[in-house]
Amino acid sequence: MRLFIKICIVLLSCSTLMAQSQTELQKRKKQLLEEIELSNSVLDQTLAAKNVSVHQLKALKQKIAIRSQLIRTIQKEVTYIKEEIEMSMRQQEMLVQDLDSLKAAYSILVQQAYKSSRHFNRLLFLFSSSDFQQAYKRLFYIRQISKYRMLQAAEISQKNTDLEKSIVVLKNQRSIKQNLISDKRVENQLLNQEQAQESVSLATLAEKEKELKKDLKKKRSKRKKIQKEIERIIAEELRKANSSGSNKAFASTPEAIALSKSFTSNKGKLPWPVAKGLVISKFGKQKHPVLSGVVIENNGVEIATEPHSTCRAIFNGKVSSVLSMPNGIKVVMVRHGEFISVYSNLSEVYVEKGEEVSTKSPLGIVLTSQQDGSTVVDFQLWKASVKLNPQKWLMKK
DSSP, rough: HHHHHHHHHHHHHHHHHHHHHHHHHHHHHHHHHHHHHHHHHHHHHTTTTTSOHHHHHHHHHHHHHOOOOOOHHHHHHHHHHHHHHHHHHHHHHHHHHHHHHHHHHHHHHHHHHHHHHOOOOOHHHHTOOSSSHHHHHHHHHHHHHHOOOOOHHHHHHHHHHHHHHHHHHHHHHHHHHHHHHHHHHHHHHHHHHHHHHHHHHHHHHHHTTTHHHHHHHHHHHHHHHHHHHHHHHHHHHHHHHTOOOOOOOHHHHHHHHHHHHHHHHHHBBBSSSSSSSSEOOOSSEEEOOSSOEEEEEEEEEHHHEETTEEEEEESSSEEEEEEOOOSOEEEEEEEEEEEEEEEEEEEEEOOEEEEEEEOOOOEEOOOOOOTTTOEEEEEEEETTTEEOOOGOOOTTO
């Protein structure tokens, strides 16, 4: 019995840990499904432009990556449920063994009671006592035997109930497992379709190599102008903030120091610059998705979102600059102590230079390209004159 209890405690502990892991997996699966839904929305708007575009390919690649993560998450769930089923089966086997032992012991007890009842008269046993004390002890003994039999019967009944419950749990677990396997099969089919679509898109875009190179040259020129202006403004702010003329750090007031510390403490927990977003181009040097040997330098991240999406501040701060480029693109820069967040590729702006903003304050509307139907915000993060990887600072999805 003690061994059974110890094993049950171990199984219960393992089951609790697995339940926690499963809850995390289910939460992650929900997030991935939401991201896939957003990627479908992003792809739908680019597909409406009819022509296959690089942005469309980036969104498709990201969708495939998310789908692959979802499949891995489902597989982990399947593994966990398999382990749960194995534990439930072991627990069920132990319950059956324990129940059989209890029934055997109870059967012997009943047989002995029956045999003794034929040759044993309780009243005679009590009244034949030599004194009151002996009679009391004999009565106590009779009651103990009766109580023990009742306890044994109750324990057998409880074990039967536990066994019935374990059978129901096992059936449910097997049903969940089958559903997960079915889900994984569907997701694999969708993944194969998306990979086929990616191959077609790559082949289509590869035929437009000259056009893509020309378009890339134009975009690089536009981005270079915007980037040059961003860096000029940051350098100017640094110059003004430091009487010594240093351009490495901002001279900080107590308020700015407190804001910087608060910003730093929120690393990895900052809200995204759009309510729904999908990173389609990461920070730093990235290979061009189509053109071989071409590397793109990203000073931030490109986040695809839905049309008419509002761009918002990632933290409390002050608008340090609002840029309006000749091509109609608008840029908002917000200072958070020694940090600066940059929101580029906006069609409308709601704020002015010097205005105080709070976390998630609306800054403007993300521009939707008439050329390929994409809605992408170029988001950058700086610490004085040093570029940071925004994905390390934004809330994990």
